[in-house]
Amino acid sequence: MKFIKVFAVLFIMTATGATAQSQDARKMNQFISGLMKKMTLDEKIGQLNLPSAGDITTGQASSAGIAQKIREGQVGGLFNIKSVEKIRDVQKIAVESSRLKIPLLFGMDVIHGYQTVFPIPLGLSSTWDMTLIERSARIAAIEASADGINWTFSPMVDVSRDPRWGRMSEGSGEDPYIGAQIAKAMVRGYQQSDLSKNNTIMACVKHFALYGAIEAGRDYNTTDMSRLRMYNEYFLPYKAAIDAGVGSVMTSFNEVHGIPASANKWLMTDVLRKQWGFDGFVVTDYTAINEMVDHGLGNLKEVSALSLKAGVDMDMVGEGFLTTLKQSLQEKKITQEQIDIACRRILEAKYKLGLFEDPFRYCDVQRSKTEILTESNRREARNIAAQSFVLLKNQNNVLPLKKSGTIALIGPLADAKENMPGTWSVAADFKQSISVQAGLQNVLGNKAKVLYAKGSNLTADSALEERATMFGKTLNRDKRPADVILKEALAVARKSDVIVAALGESAEMSGESSSRTNIEIPDVQKDLLKALLQTGKPVVLVLFTGRPLALKWEDENVPAILNVWFGGTEAGNAVADVLFGDVNPSGKLTATFPQNVGQVPLFYNHKNTGRPLAQGKWFEKFRSNYLDVSNDPLYPFGFGLSYTTFNYGDIKLDKSSFKPGEKITASISVSNTGSREGQEVVQLYIRDLVGSVTRPVKELKGFQKIHLKAGESRTVQFDITEEDLKFYNSDLNFVAEPGDFKLFIGTNSRDVKEADFRLNR
Incomplete structure (x- = not known):
């Protein structure tokens, strides 16, 4: 009897919840249907347009070039605009000066934190801690929403097995299972259970689909694989985000089965909507529709029509929808229904965010002053960063270091706070970042002496260094001869008890359009490391990277290697916490580290061939192996040491x-x-x-x-x-x-x- 009563109560609660949801859905549909009846064709097409807000500055919103388009109802949302003041000014134009007063969406690449920056996503995944990962997204949502943002282009869940691809830094590595768990955690952190709350933001899972499998590891390149492989190895994280209720999906740049994703009806409609039940909206990546012209699918009018028919709802930056859909409709290349469906999906997102009820709900000046880059958020960032570091080697327990004596801190990444947030840290204030040098001094106080020298530039090639230090992430290239810079470092090293070498990639050496064919530590840094080892002093390599690197020589010669990825705002403090044992490292790799680039792509969950190499064998003729190196990775998936055993x-x-x-x-x-x-x-x-x-x-x-x-x-x-x-x-x-x-x-x-x-x- 008791069971029946409990069941009845649960049934009533469930039914009541379902009824409330259906009532909310009916109310939303009624509102949007009424609004759409008032909209002109131009206004409907305008909702599908997502330009960048790069030309808007504080106090100039009303006179900016994009302002007139907003007044005319030709803009559905903006991105690349931050701060409550700017967003309020622009939203005011939309809801006061446009005919139907439809509010705008405001998006930003909040990838691994807002102003409080957390480790790059590949580093976050190395925590294997879904609670911490969700917490990082929750803090990012609170901070971004406090600054006027209500939509983020995250999480990026592309499975990747090729470290030549720079965007591996943005994802969760090579495995679909852990990628799926992280996708769900990130969506929960951003969206919570109620998007209308002013401290949640809409997530956008990207890049749909298969972007991480591009050929040769070269960004924006072609992808080609069987559907069997798609479903078993690459689709799972995207589907996990859909199942978690993600509000939007971004298309990828690559083609899928010979058709670019942004025009791929099988992908955007058959899989995403019919098979997976996605009911949010689809936005392209930056100018992805326009780029289909170079793919060879037709002119801008033709590819825009293809994209709409495929199931894409919003055009980022390219304005192909805005400038061609009306003519395509007149020519009967598309239908009014297709335009209406896309428009409805954008309006539904705005409704769910509560923007029709209060267009300024994300424009609370007080929140922007009190909820961004707080001390508590920085403490969380420091803790999460320390959990992301992976101890790759610790011969004879060189680590943790003692808080005494003299420590030489050497390397181009040692005093480089601008690089600590890593790639895709667009809202970061680099002045607030903690360098390794500052972190060591903060943790040590006067207990030990830290001597610093740069030791080398990032690379001998000044043009390469310029390409790898964009977006304000300079390393202040030293113009002196390399031997002079090295001599200075060796003098510092000889005065010290132990050497901490902060080496590796700069922040923008990985990320979008940062593919590399050589995935070793850059030339002059390796020369520096060899010279430091020749001093006979213990050397700890603090490795900065946004991808798996080929570290065979380092593994054979350096006593201790701590991979710190790019740890975010509190990177330097977190590095010091781990180096001195205040935190015991617990990170584990989510991407295999190869012995050399020739093994790439290399991943643990591969299939056997018909001639597999026997376990424990290095080489056997007429078996699947190499002549010059074993099949084994340098560090396998899931690997990571600790200060204990x-x-x-x-x-x-x-x-x-x-x-x-x-x-x-x-x-x-x-x-x-x-x-x-x-x-x-x-x-x-x-x-x-x-x-x-x-x-x-x-x-x-x-x-x-x-x-x-x-x-x-x-x-x-x-x-x-x-x-x-x-x-x-x-x-x-x-x-x-x-x-x-x-x-x-x-x-x-x-x-x-x-x-x-x-x-x-």
């Missing part, structure tokens, strides 16, 4: 087989066998041994981040169900096939314990 027991299964509707539980004992407390990411992988289509050698299916005190042990459990075993077969049906499976649990994708189980029918 963890021991894994054997896997225990509660049963050896199970049927659909049941589960199998795997447990393993993990012990902290060192002298420090620390965090460990326990990783679960599965292999389907026999399938109707070939299956990967391993697939990540679960992970848990645990905290253990020195000497503490804990049993970690994972439940495996039929859902964990499903994949898309050759008919693109999502199925789990009965048969034998292998289960792996360990500290990374390589170092694992194994067990076998079976799925029965």
